[in-house]
Amino acid sequence: MSASRTEDLHGAAAPARAPFSLGELVRRRPESITFALLVAICVIVAIANPAFLQPSTLIDIGRASVVMGLFALGVFVILAAGGIDVSFTAIAAFAMYSMTVLVQSYLPGLPIVVIILMATLGGALLGIINGLLVHHLKVPSLIVTIGTQYLFRGFLLSFIGTVWIMSLPPQMGAFGRMPLVQFESANGALITLPFYFLVLPVAAFVTWWILNRTLMGRAIFAVGGNADIASRLGYSLRTVHVFLFGYAGALAGLAGIIHVCANRQANPFDLVGTEISVIAAVVLGGARITGGTGTVLGTLLGVLLIVVLNSVLVLVGIPSTWQRLVVGSFILLAAAFFVTRQRKK
């Protein structure tokens, strides 16, 4: 075997042609672990409590995934370029609360489409501020976004308001209730998969398309692989940074407005504080925290995993306070698994 290895440069050049093995699959597609975990949990829960398989539970999970999923897509795109963002929840809170106040107090007739677009654009603008700061200050994005998280949130609470808005403008509430699928369950209750659920698969597709079909997508991964080399090869770091944080900001703004519509109330203190679980979902989906890797599918699986854990533990009689223990152990397990796989190489 060694003889053939030393004799044949081509053989040495393509170790990837090894026969199929589980280890190789996990190394190349770490999200397969996430998928396996997810399936395992679902099977166990379904056996322990068949109520899990009721449409209402599944629809709850789908509904609960939307906001976190949008956040996670943004975090993933930034992670792919080797950065990190912790300001997205503040951007979302800023966009949702300002828009609600704006519509309620000044523009009550604004159509919902315009409201959503404005929140998304507003989020993009705040994200672009992040991008410009990261690029021009040459400070790690973690530090920059910790700073802007405080800034955005402080600005919101000091200048826009701290009042909990309990009754939304009607068009926003209507959007939150608009059904995509609706049917009656066995016990006669009306079960609704809301229309806004569609936003997540659409956003996921757009993100996948940008990352895999455009030069910008390749540039994002190139910067995540090695920013210095990428810039030497002619990729404009400034363009990449601005786009990346702008895009994540837009997703955050969108997530914010959907959060408001879905909950039918606007709490300016909401959302901030959930950053870590979103980042955890992305990492559980196989993206390396050091950047340059990961997939949209993995990110969605990571989100599903966290959402399922959050919602099903109760079904099998595990106290909800245990969620954190379980999520924490999963993150450590998955991380240890990915790392040992990478070292094997």
Added chain:
Amino acid sequence: MAAQAHSAKQSASLLELRNIQKWFGGVHALRGIDLTLQPGEAYHLLGENGCGKSTVIKIMSGAHAPTSGEIVLDGETFSSLTPIQSLAAGIETVYQDLSLLPNLTVAENVALSEQLVNAGGRLALLFDRKRLKETAERALAAAGLPTDRAFLNTIVSDLPLASRQLVAIARAIATRAKLVIMDEPTTSLTRREVDNLIRVVERLRSENVAVLFVTHKLDECYRIGGYAVVFRDGQCVAQGPIETYSKKELAELMTGRSIDAQRYRTGKPSDAELLKVDRLVAEGVREMSFSLKKGEILGITGLADSGRNELAMALAGVAPATGGVVTLDGKTVSMRSPAEAIARGIGYVPEDRLAEGLFLDKSIFENEIALIVSRLANSLGVVDREEGRKIAARLSEEMRLNTKDLNLPVGALSGGNQQRVLIGRWLSIAPKLLVLHGPTVGVDVGSKDTIYRVIQALAEAGMGLVIVSDDLPELLQNADRILVMNNGRVVAEMDAGRATEDELYKAMLTTATESAQ
């Protein structure tokens, strides 16, 4: 034949540098360089570290602007180039660090640049996946690499270093280069891989692409042929067909002094045994046994995957052995960590001195005393800097460092001087056994000479030395005995005074099963 081609194309030179001067602050790095490159010709830019080779390359690739002088490119005269002008004119540089993106696939690394350049650097465009694949296949084939789907989709960080080198070259030729500059392309390659690289260069030349090498390996320059361009102190001191110069002449031109390329080894080992390795097992090393006398220099070589690197790291405790018995000076020792190896009197000069050996942003002084800080400290833990400074000064002098300023960061030194600092550090604790792993990788001729003299002096003083290297002349010139490894075992043992490079090379390719028969 090379000369013919040269004269035939005299009229249409590819690139011409006229009286290029370059100052960096107060340093006169280039003192009037005149250089003409013809299409389809090979050039070897030779010279010691710091002679201005890399500055010239950077002027050609547009990374630096010359202080004065002219650059003539395709008949047009420039006072300086931008990277885009240089690339657009077909000048491609394969840097020593390869500049590959580790997380992208081979195909993307090779062919994405073309699309980026065609897009004018704008990113809001789709990329053409069909074109990407076609360009990658064409370029990989030209570089002698596989073009199947599995290889195209391999992530670059999964490739062995040698293939990465070829992938970097494939990228350079994917954009239809006219001049490919290669900065020390063969440093990390084994002989077989070098053969492949040479074939690639021949193919490029046959397609009228000029190739400019920057290298320290004269043997390869002779094999490739073409023109030698020798730099010394920012001046071009010789230019001409390489076969008209002997190795000795080139070395003298580079250093400006006469270098003796004969055998350095003159001393004899003592009779007392220093090291006995009995059936050592480590990852890639299978039951290896050998011994070493006090004052003996043992060379160990083999192909990159022969286990030679792992053996060196096992002896130094960097990647500890998993089995076998090591006896040093009559005592059984184990090296489970570098600290333990040091405590037993085993020093290790790693192959990758930048990553493993030196604190680049720290001063020469701090690097030299790194191993003896605890000895220099008093009972309160305060380090006696005066004493340390004296020791560092003595070591620097013994190692003939080219600077007296011990506060200079090591990162500012040339490769040869960095290596001297690293070896000097070991002298501070006078180990019984010193394992040198590729001691002159990326080191120029003058520094090599100094390092070899120091190695001999150490053996003379009774230290045992193990040199693990793929530089065969180095082993033949310095060692008493040479062990050749293959597949984790010793397949041949030779007397360095009598062996030849060919014999060693043949032994390197012998597999363990063949040698057992």
